[in-house]
Amino acid sequence: MGGDHIAELYRQWGPAIYRRCLRLLHDQEGARDATQEVFRKALSSPEKLSDPDLALPFIYRIATNHCLNERRNSGRRGETELADLDMPSDHPDFPTRRLVQRVLSRFDAKTQSIAVGVLVDGMEHEEVADALGISRKTVSRKLQRFLEHARKYLERSAA
Amino acid sequence: MNHPSELKLERHLLDPSRSSVQSHVEGCGDCQSRLALMEKQGEDFRRFVYPATLDKVLEPHTRFRFTPLKALWLAAPAMGLAAVLVMVTRGPDKDYIGEKGGFELTAYAALPDGTRAWATETRCRPTLPCASTCGRRRSARSPSSR
Numbered sequence: 001m002g003g004d005h006i007a008e009l010y011r012q013w014g015p016a017i018y019r020r021c022l023r024l025l026h027d028q029e030g031a032r033d034a035t036q037e038v039f040r041k042a043l044s045s046p047e048k049l050s051d052p053d054l055a056l057p058f059i060y061r062i063a064t065n066h067c068l069n070e071r072r073n074s075g076r077r078g079e080t081e082l083a084d085l086d087m088p089s090d091h092p093d094f095p096t097r098r099l100v101q102r103v104l105s106r107f108d109a110k111t112q113s114i115a116v117g118v119l120v121d122g123m124e125h126e127e128v129a130d131a132l133g134i135s136r137k138t139v140s141r142k143l144q145r146f147l148e149h150a151r152k153y154l155e156r157s158a159a
Numbered sequence: 160m161n162h163p164s165e166l167k168l169e170r171h172l173l174d175p176s177r178s179s180v181q182s183h184v185e186g187c188g189d190c191q192s193r194l195a196l197m198e199k200q201g202e203d204f205r206r207f208v209y210p211a212t213l214d215k216v217l218e219p220h221t222r223f224r225f226t227p228l229k230a231l232w233l234a235a236p237a238m239g240l241a242a243v244l245v246m247v248t249r250g251p252d253k254d255y256i257g258e259k260g261g262f263e264l265t266a267y268a269a270l271p272d273g274t275r276a277w278a279t280e281t282r283c284r285p286t287l288p289c290a291s292t293c294g295r296r297r298s299a300r301s302p303s304s305r
Contacts, residue, residue, distance in 0.1 A: 016201075018208055056173065131166060
C-alpha cells in the first residue's frame with residue numbers, strides 16, 4: 001500500500017479514532033499517541049478501512065481495546081488513577097456507572113469493552129456485538145456476569 | 160429520551176444523508192451539542208494531530224526493509240561488475256610469448272674440446288615488453304627451438 005493511500009485513510013478515519021481515544025483516555029497527549037497506534041494496528045486489515053460500513057465498528061473495537069489496555073497498564077504502573085468515564089453525578093445512571101468504574105479493571109479486556117460500550121457509551125447490545133465482532137448473546141451473558149461480580153465485589157467491600 | 164450512541168453519532172458525522180438518527184438529532188439540543196464537540200475534536204485532529212503524527216504512521220511503510228528479493232537486486236550490479244573484471248583480466252592474446260620467471264638466454268660456443276656455455280644469466284623483466292629490451296635475443300631463440 002502506497003504512502004499517499006495510507007495518508008488518505010489516516011485523514012479519513014483519524015478523527016473518529018482520535019475522538020474515541022480522547023473519550024476513553026481524557027488526555028490529549030495520550031489520545032494523540034493512541035490514535036497513531038490504533039491506526040497502525042488498523043492498517044493490518046486495509047480492506048476493512050476501505051469499506052465505510054466495516055471501518056467504523058472495526059476501528060472502534062481496536063481503539064476501545066487499546067485505550068482500555070493503556071488505562072489498565074498505566075494503573076498498574078501507578079502513573080495515574082483511572083480517569084472518570086464521563087459520569088456527571090446528576091445522571092440517572094450515575095450509580096451504575098460508578099460501579100462500572102470501580103470494578104472495571106478487575107475484568108478481562110473483552111468484558112471491559114462490553115461494559116464500557118453498554119454502560120458508559122450507551123450502546124445497544126447489538127451495536128456492541130457488531131463493534132466487537134461477537135454475538136449479541138455473548139454481550140448479554142458477559143454483561144450479566146460483569147454486573148453480578150461487580151455487585152458481589154461492592155458488597156464485600158462494604159462489609 | 161434515549162440518545163443515540165457514540166457509534167451512531169460517528170456514522171451520522173460520516174454521512175448525514177444515510178444517518179438513522181437524523182430526525183432525533185434535528186430535535187435534540189444535547190445531541191447537537193455532542194455533535195458540535197465531536198466536530199471540534201475532529202478539527203483538532205486535522206489541524207494538530209494529523210501533521211504531528213503522519214510521519215510516524217507512514218514510517219513502517221516507507222522504511223527500507225531488507226528482503227531476499229531486494230538482496231537479488233543489490234547482487235545484480237555486483238555480478239555484472241565481476242563479469243566485466245573477468246573479461247578484462249582473462250589472460251594474454253594468442254601471439255603472446257612468455258615464460259614463467261622470464262627469458263634466459265644462453266650462448267654456446269663450439270670449442271675443440273666440446274660445446275660450452277659462453278654467456279648466460281641475461282633475463283628479461285616480465286613487467287617490460289620483451290621486444291624492447293631483448294627482442295633480438297628472443298628472436299635468436301624462439302620457444303619452438305627449446
